[in-house]
Amino acid sequence: MTEAVFFSRGPADLPLEVTSFVGRRSDLRRIREVMSESRLVTLTGFGGIGKTRLALRMASELRRVFDGVYVVPFGGVADSEAVPEQFAAALGLHGRSRGSATITVVEYLRPRSVLLVLDNCEHVVEVVAVLADTLLRTCPKVHILATSRESLRTDGEVEYPVMPLTVPEHVSGEEPLNQFEAVQLFLDRARAIVPGFDLNDENRAAIAAISRKLEGIPLAIELAAARLRTFSPAELDARLSDRWELLSRGSRTAPSRHSTMAACVEWSFDLCTPEERLLWAKAAVFRDGFELDAAVAVCSEPEDDEPIEETLASLVEKSVLTSTQDQGVHRYRMLPPIRYRGRVELGRIGRDAELRRRHKDFYVDLVAGAHEDWFGPRQLDMLSRLRREGGNLGKALEFCAVESDSADQGLMAGANLLEFVLVGGRFGIGRQWFERILSGRPGDPETRALALRTASVWAAMQGDTESAVSLLDEGQALATRLGGETETLLVQAAGFVAMFAGDPARAEELLTEAARGFAASGNDAELAFCYVLLALERNLRGDLDGALESNRACLALTEPVGEVWLRSWSLWIAGQALWTRGDPGAARAIVMQSLRLKRDIAEPLGIAILLETLAWIAAATDPARAATLLGAAQNEWDKIETSARVLPWLDTPHREAMDVARTRLGDAALDSAWSDGRALDQATAIALALEEPAPAAKSTTGPRTRASQSGLTRRERQIAELVHQGLSDKQIADTLVISPRTAETHVQHILTKLGFTSRTQVAAWIGEQRSSDDR
Template sequence: MGTGRVGKVGDLPCDVTSFVGRRADLDTVRRLLVASRLVTLTGFGGVGKTRLALRCAADLRRAFPGGTRLVELASLREAGLLDQTVAKAVGVREAPGRSAFESLCDVVGDRQVLLILDNCEHLLDECAATATALLRALPNLRVLATSRQALRARGEHLFTVLPLSCPTEGLPAAGLTRYPAVCLFVDRAAAVQPDFALDQDNAEAVARLCRELDGVPLAIELAAARLRTLSVRQVADLLGDRFRLLSLGHRGAESRQRTMRALIDWSFALCSPAEATLWERLSVFSGGFELADAEAVCADAESHGANAVALPDTAVLDALSGLVDKSVVARTVAAGVPRFHLTETLREYGRLRLAERGEEAGWRRRHRDRYLALAERAEREWYGPRQLEWLGRFDRDHANVRLALEFSYRAGGDPEIGLRLAAALRPWWVTAGFLSEGRHWLARGTALHRTPDLSSARAALTAGGLAVLQGDFEAAEPLLALAGALADALGRPDLREHLLGVRGQAEMFQRRHESAVALLTEALAGHTARNDVAGLVESLLPLALTLSSMGDGVGAVALCERLERICVRCGDTVGRSYALWTKAMEAWRHGDGARAADALRDSLRLKAVLHDPLGIALCLEGLAWVAAEAGAVERAATLLGANEPVARSIGFSLAKYRHLVEYRDTCARRLDSADQRAVRAARRAGAALTLDEALGYALDEPPRAPEPRAAQGDLTPRERGVAELVAAGLSNREIAARLVIAQRTAEGHVERILAKLGFTSRAQIAAWFVGNA
């Protein structure tokens, strides 16, 4: 069964550093968004377009009750996936028979939403067309785009983001803080050296440095990172020598771009040989990576290229740590695992260095092979205890998956490997709700790789199965026929059994119950003989649903109990959640509301962990029926109201489950006979709940705590004491002296606090401590 993702997908990321200056810019952009529905922030790389857009959106949250959503486009190279990318950011799953664009419009409707399209410059025509179409279809939508060039869309208002203003020569230290460039440098310098302060001794060097860097925010932040090893005057002198030749002539945008390149060149030159080599190789990642990925892709015991050095896997961690210290690589924490990424400007710099030496293709091939290996391992382990881990992993690595597939299908690539990757990702395409994207990549690969081999057979079977789940039976039929012919030619009865299961699902969805039962029963027998866990799960569930639709409750429950035992044994969460839901429906059909409610709550707990909107919608609906039957009409109305935004996010309709419609109708009649004022109020209250609040209400439990913040109890008493000292502004050296411990021990405490709380800066620790004191 297909599921999707719902929750905080696409919501604005939290600030990890303070926002400095730009108050007038913020006011202007806000006014433009009032006057125009499409505003584009333009400017060169590193000038601060994205940061300004995010701050503006954060300030305007209350004006957009429908949500403020960020669509990150820097890593998107496949223009045909733009609609799917926007839909994912908004938290929308394609409804059966509807495109991503149509599903997006269905869900957003007349809600007031602000959409940020970030880094549009490489997809100008496509972004302009999509923004125009969305604005035409959605009357209360506003779009805020960032791009190095205008979109040239109708009705577009432009705002050019300029560098921060810098002081002229000769100003006293007291007057420098009026200049945003100086304020930014001081703020970032204090993050590196907590005791840093602007004073008479360093004021001239700070002002000169900001002028040399033309007030470019990214350049200022990179320069501030050098204070770990150099004084402000040393940094200013070194930069001055390097940039002096650039100051001749007109200092416009072109000159600032040269300044930026020269600064990055200087940052690169200050790296150790291992760090510089790793920087270049990390540029083949998109959207971030984990340490193990960097080791698998970038490590090499031999040197490559004129300036590269041997980089064994044991050296990657130290080199990566050095790049983090130099602010070249940013570190975050996702699901408790450290994750790293380069800003797009620094990533492009590394990529160009590889390309200039003709090495880019080789390292991208290693990147592709890494994600092929991960996908094939995930497919083998999907029906097991690591299922949730794999689901989250590919959610985070979606951009890397796309990059690997794009590389496989480009000229000189290997489309067969692309097909293997796209087919291996089938469980993720289905569970995460990316059915159209999966079909897109499989179709591209099939058009390029026409050899009648195992890769082609698996690709045809996977593409046909995805089409069936979308209700596109016409497109599915030739794909399934091809898969069957190849399975027979290759002598692969296992593929033939999976094909029977897919055909059985197609019959089930088309309500041809007898043929569905025959096909699924045959598939089940083959999977049982082979002890194929994936095949068992994927056959038992649709067979149980089919028997339930036919009124054979005893048979459906027996299959669900068998499925549940398999899922508990192997650790499959998805299959077990649907087995529980089906058992709940059968209990409901036979008048056992209490047993139905228990099973629905058990299923809902699993659905919440999976972030499965279809399952959550089905469970909330069922719990509403149980409440109405028990006479708890207001609770039933609240649950139905809580289900409205969930159902809307996936285009959910109970019409697909015709045998359940009578239960909704019964519930509706009970609500109609109650006090309508109370019913309407309860329904409105339910619709106003957040997802966590709705789940807590349905389960009679407190809402889940927001992530990634940890509870106070997650820190040890010593760590909490260190957090208090960080909040008081003490440096690691001062903390060590206060607690009579080694400075390295204090640093270790701070690192563990950052990891536990999912933070990246001392300022976040301070804010957390104040909020939890």
């Protein structure tokens, strides 16, 4: 069994299986049948039974049936009030909206045919049940597959109890043990531990006994298989016999299977050394995994007998921890039952409060370090690390919100997350952190002023100008008394808010003043930020020379140090200025350069704006391409709950591009091209915009299987039909009123999606499809 710790980046972006999926064929068949009759199916059972793994495999098999499949993991959600925000985040709805996350989710899913996998619901079951019921009643094409230790108990739900794997009841000399799922799983995991391990006459009785005594519980079987590094199957069977019988004597009123799972974890705990048990308990303080530096800072002691790396390795070997490679670094995770056992031990030894404080201190320091390294070559690394640590950052800030002596640390951490939240677009959750902490005692004036600065910027980005001004007024009152760079930072924030409030003259004045202050103090990071804002403001006022001058000033600061985020925005503004000036070729090149950077950053707002801009540039020469890119951009706008029409500097060129495309193509062709764009995922849309080959489909099936479930857009199907007719790229371009380059790009996308290598294969496939339709 496994726990899915995963944030979907797009529809059908499911976590990859890293170990083989064993058995459950009859379960998969029955669940599929139940899901054809009910829109809400809940897989129930105790921890370790394999609910998550089964749900993800079912979702993988059904991904072609739906337009999108999303995994919403609740394992790291400690507070039921955070369920709607977690739901929205898993759907990629990083919000500018000031409304509730529930309404955001409902509005986004209402027109869509999607499958939602709601994982680990038991500790927030009441809130999840209400949200699931709301979705079923308001979103007619949404289907839900949930996993929970108890059912949601809502109307329309079908509960599917997940039973243990099949086990041999007795062993005879002729009985093929490989037919039993528990034996299959034990052998599969044993071979990963002991290469060449296999079932034979000498070990078959012990393996059958182990599988039977563990009652077919997947997690228990995996923990037992890990002991093969130390014990033979016979020795394992003997030790298990004594300890298992003893430890299964739990509460008489508890479900027997739950007692067995508890016994399995307890048995693993008892097999650990005192050093391993202590680290197990300490590591339970982390949420959603941790990395080595965090373990060293939070869990190690000067008096430790051996390096923490050695003890971590021992816990990995004993399957207490899982170790994965995440973006080039090792990351350790605990399954929920194991983490719970660690927390119990931490409380027993009286060190829970101490470890939570050490955890908070580490992540507050991590945020401070990320802020220091943000303006430089490590920016993308810092961004990736903060994204991986979302659960731990939330836990640290929660600690600061409830412990008054840590409030200033929480405010400073929030202030240091300014750029990170701007990139991710999660302004709502960021502002909630601040609202909780700012409502407490005043604390250090400078820290509070910096926190108010960040909060005002986030409020402005959400379009909440009233709150932004209120926060800014308090911050400026403090900063004026403090003077120095704190005052300059608040002046910069005031310019930012003025620009979003529609006062460009005031914005220019304030940003220019802030830029002078940062230049005098040598703060290149904030000076470069000022140049980006000034470039945007000047471009909006039609001062193209001023905008390009600000861009050059920004690049002079960002390029030498390897900064990416501000540089990407500055390049986009320069591209807009060049396009407005009447140089579409130069504009297109620089905007594409910006989009490549935005792809590395994975910033939804930036990607949306750049797809829009490339569509505007293409409208005059390739209206179909423009309409497709505008459709793709709308997908990104939907994720952040806004559109080009909301932002005044984007609305006019957006409408003009649509008008040109409609005039050149007509309503039907425009709608078709727009729909093609709406059908693209983010990676494919970016590849189309950059005129790159479409990314390879994540599939292990052969070309002919992919062809039968092609996923071609309407435009691609239209072009495939023309390929079948023998038309060249130029002839296709003339027929559809698009450029030959666009036709060529579409053909490459078709080849990639179908898994083919030649136009002849595409033509043959179209012929087969027609023959199939005729039959």
